[in-house]
Amino acid sequence: MSAFSPAGLLALSGGLLAIGLFGILTRRNFILLLISVEIAINAAVLNFVYFAAFSGSASALSGQAIAVVLIGLAATEVAVGLAIVLALNRLRGSINVAEANALKS
Amino acid sequence: MTGLSFALDYAWLVPLSTLVAFVIVGLAGNRLKRLEWGGWVAVAGAFVAMVVGLLVAAAEMMGPGTYTDQSFTWLSVPGSPGTFPNGVNLVMGVLVDPLSALMLIVVTVVGFLVMLYSIGYMHHDRGLPRYYAELSLFLTAMNGLVLSDNLLEFFLFWELVGVCSYFLIGFYYEKPSAASAAKEAFLVTRVGDVLFLLGIFLYFATFATSGPGAGWAASGFKFANGTQPFLAGISGGNSTTLTIAGLLMLAGAAGKSAQFPLHVWLPDAMEGPTTVSALIHAATMVAAGVYLLAVTSIFLGFTATDQLAIVAIGGFTCFFAATMAVVNTDIKRVIAYSTISQLGYMVLAVGAGVTMVGMYHLFTHAFFKALLFLAAGSVIHAVGTQDLRKMGGLWKKLPITGLAFLFGALSLSGFPFTSGFLSKDDILGSVLAATSAHPLYWPFFLLALLTVFLTAYYIFRAFFLAFGGPAPRDPALPEAHEGPWVMRLPLIVLSALALGAGWLAFYPPFASLLAGGGVPPSFSATDLALSAVSFGLVLGGIGLAYALFGNGRMVEVPAGSAADRVRSVLLNRYYFKAGYDWIGLRAVYGFSRAADFVERYVIDGTIRGIERAFARGSDQLRKVQTGIVSDYAAYVIGGLVGFLLLLLVVAPWIVAHLGGS
Numbered sequence: 001m002s003a004f005s006p007a008g009l010l011a012l013s014g015g016l017l018a019i020g021l022f023g024i025l026t027r028r029n030f031i032l033l034l035i036s037v038e039i040a041i042n043a044a045v046l047n048f049v050y051f052a053a054f055s056g057s058a059s060a061l062s063g064q065a066i067a068v069v070l071i072g073l074a075a076t077e078v079a080v081g082l083a084i085v086l087a088l089n090r091l092r093g094s095i096n097v098a099e100a101n102a103l104k105s
Numbered sequence: 106m107t108g109l110s111f112a113l114d115y116a117w118l119v120p121l122s123t124l125v126a127f128v129i130v131g132l133a134g135n136r137l138k139r140l141e142w143g144g145w146v147a148v149a150g151a152f153v154a155m156v157v158g159l160l161v162a163a164a165e166m167m168g169p170g171t172y173t174d175q176s177f178t179w180l181s182v183p184g185s186p187g188t189f190p191n192g193v194n195l196v197m198g199v200l201v202d203p204l205s206a207l208m209l210i211v212v213t214v215v216g217f218l219v220m221l222y223s224i225g226y227m228h229h230d231r232g233l234p235r236y237y238a239e240l241s242l243f244l245t246a247m248n249g250l251v252l253s254d255n256l257l258e259f260f261l262f263w264e265l266v267g268v269c270s271y272f273l274i275g276f277y278y279e280k281p282s283a284a285s286a287a288k289e290a291f292l293v294t295r296v297g298d299v300l301f302l303l304g305i306f307l308y309f310a311t312f313a314t315s316g317p318g319a320g321w322a323a324s325g326f327k328f329a330n331g332t333q334p335f336l337a338g339i340s341g342g343n344s345t346t347l348t349i350a351g352l353l354m355l356a357g358a359a360g361k362s363a364q365f366p367l368h369v370w371l372p373d374a375m376e377g378p379t380t381v382s383a384l385i386h387a388a389t390m391v392a393a394g395v396y397l398l399a400v401t402s403i404f405l406g407f408t409a410t411d412q413l414a415i416v417a418i419g420g421f422t423c424f425f426a427a428t429m430a431v432v433n434t435d436i437k438r439v440i441a442y443s444t445i446s447q448l449g450y451m452v453l454a455v456g457a458g459v460t461m462v463g464m465y466h467l468f469t470h471a472f473f474k475a476l477l478f479l480a481a482g483s484v485i486h487a488v489g490t491q492d493l494r495k496m497g498g499l500w501k502k503l504p505i506t507g508l509a510f511l512f513g514a515l516s517l518s519g520f521p522f523t524s525g526f527l528s529k530d531d532i533l534g535s536v537l538a539a540t541s542a543h544p545l546y547w548p549f550f551l552l553a554l555l556t557v558f559l560t561a562y563y564i565f566r567a568f569f570l571a572f573g574g575p576a577p578r579d580p581a582l583p584e585a586h587e588g589p590w591v592m593r594l595p596l597i598v599l600s601a602l603a604l605g606a607g608w609l610a611f612y613p614p615f616a617s618l619l620a621g622g623g624v625p626p627s628f629s630a631t632d633l634a635l636s637a638v639s640f641g642l643v644l645g646g647i648g649l650a651y652a653l654f655g656n657g658r659m660v661e662v663p664a665g666s667a668a669d670r671v672r673s674v675l676l677n678r679y680y681f682k683a684g685y686d687w688i689g690l691r692a693v694y695g696f697s698r699a700a701d702f703v704e705r706y707v708i709d710g711t712i713r714g715i716e717r718a719f720a721r722g723s724d725q726l727r728k729v730q731t732g733i734v735s736d737y738a739a740y741v742i743g744g745l746v747g748f749l750l751l752l753l754v755v756a757p758w759i760v761a762h763l764g765g766s
Binding site: 021026027033097100101102 | 731732733734735738739742
């Protein structure tokens with residue numbers, strides 16, 4: 001574990017979050033959007049894992065547990081998201097989120 | 106007390122019978138063609154009212170000074186300690202006392218006779234169901250007013266007679282002058298009515314709160330049964346508030362009784378049918394103002410300042426109105442001005458403290474004035490015009506009408522031994538007697554005395570112009586003939602009453618009515634010298650009228666002469682109407698325009714501006730909602746970043762620089 005310093009690890013997860021947010025803001029393709037969300041969630045999961053490892057043994061397990069829950073959450077979110085992608089594709093023939101603006105008014 | 110006293114308990118039948126007639130004629134008049142479109146129903150209602158009214162009055166005469174009050178509580182406000190110790194009750198009721206019995210005779214008798222006369226006079230008019238319904242409603246309201254037992258109920262009926270007057274002046278509503286006269290009458294009397302209502306409020310507010318008056322408030326502000334005016338018992342009758350309240354009562358009376366300066370509406374009210382002029386605008390409704398003053402004076406009392414104001418208004422009005430009657434050429438308007446003038450006499454008497462003398466004149470005046478109007482109506486019915494310049498020579502064609510008019514004119518001018526002579530000289534004598542204690546009454550007494558001359562002159566001028574001479578001055582007038590019996594009978598009955606009603610004062614039971622409230626008429630006050638002077642003035646007036654118009658010719662006044670200018674001022678009613686029109690058209694209308702501008706542009710402008718700002722702002726705000734998920738995500742992220750900045754940067758900065766205290 002010593003090969004990674006806390007600062008480097010935090011920079012890694014911060015970078016992942018930035019990449020994810022950038023993707024969320026710029027992608028118009030629904031699938032790429034979902035991938036960007038996954039990247040951002042993984043940044044959070046990484047954080048839980050680091051801090052569980054660095055902290056005392058008492059709270060270590062809870063951090064790991066939350067990480068596992070988050071992975072499960074991300075998986076379900078992708079499942080729902082991909083279902084929406086399929087439905088949207090059937091409805092509109094396109095998965096461009098900029099065109100799915102029926103809720104505008 | 107005699108067997109008649111039961112009638113006192115049935116006084117409510119008087120207004121009720123005409124109310125029933127009103128409902129029947131109002132709802133079904135159109136189907137009653139065979140009953141003169143409901144006219145006979147109205148006559149029947151008025152007849153029942155007259156019979157009951159006379160029985161009630163007779164019962165009141167038999168038991169002098171009885172005070173019969175039947176009432177129910179209409180609205181009750183519980184008392185609270187401090188402000189309204191006994192609470193306030195508003196009651197509705199029927200009160201028979203000498204004063205109302207006297208008025209009841211006038212209203213029901215004249216009401217019935219006029220209703221009967223209408224059958225003949227109005228026969229050729231359209232809209233008769235409306236006419237008879239409104240006249241019945243008027244009689245209901247007028248009798249209700251007479252029988253009211255408290256000021257608020259009085260005011261309700263007061264407004265009701267006012268609105269009936271409005272309807273009936275505007276009976277010929279297709280005629281623009283009639284419609285505008287109706288509006289004028291309504292608006293001008295409304296000025297008085299509002300002040301009257303304020304006066305009632307002032308009495309209520311003064312008495313309801315504390316002091317001995319609180320008991321009065323709790324009993325429903327009834328006209329109390331007492332031997333002296335209410336105010337005399339509780340305050341010495343001389344506080345500023347009570348003076349103001351008394352002046353407001355005077356203002357109300359001036360509006361209804363067409364006293365200066367609210368006199369302008371009555372001559373224009375002659376646009377209504379002549380029967381309406383006789384009943385409403387001569388005998389009854391316009392006398393309600395005097396009745397109000399009498400009731401106030403007897404039950405509440407006036408302060409010395411109020412009395413002087415009332416004397417001044419009455420004395421001035423009786424002279425002022427008489428001058429305008431001198432040159433008028435419309436037979437009805439001449440009589441209308443004389444009504445204002447005679448009402449001035451009554452107001453003068455009430456102001457001088459001899460209330461019942463004023464009521465005595467009201468009583469005699471109602472008959473001879475109704476007679477004059479009905480006789481004038483008979484003339485108008487016969488020749489189809491109201492213009493004295495076109496008439497003439499009617500004495501032979503209309504003997505009954507001519508005699509009736511002559512009797513009315515004699516009584517009006519106060520020719521000795523007519524009713525008018527008795528009551529008018531009684532007023533003059535009483536006011537003269539009052540001048541010894543109140544020197545300020547002198548000028549108004551002199552004006553009233555001078556008016557005797559003018560009265561005799563103008564009414565005989567009208568008489569000679571209409572009846573004198575060989576033939577009508579306008580040959581185009583139709584051949585005159587007397588009306589049917591329904592028109593002749595009221596003329597004959599009223600002729601008898603015009604000459605003789607005043608003599609009732611020497612019949613002890615009737616005199617007890619006059620003695621029953623306040624100061625009774627006393628003929629000792631009329632000294633012989635004063636009667637001689639006034640008789641001289643009457644003869645002078647009649648003589649002048651005969652000299653000028655006895656041959657049945659109009660007197661030609663050269664245009665541009667001083668006399669012509671005076672005539673022009675008088676015909677234009679001293680420019681009062683023009684002045685009020687100016688107030689209405691320029692001052693009030695100008696103010697309304699300004700208010701309209703403020704309303705339209707300042708207030709509405711502000712509100713519309715706010716509305717427009719919101720509308721535009723929300724148009725801008727709508728653009729934020731694009732429906733694109735990425736945009737919403739951007740807002741979420743932006744919001745999160747902003748919140749973090751606030752928490753981590755701005756808040757510590759504030760705490761570091763400003764906090765710590």
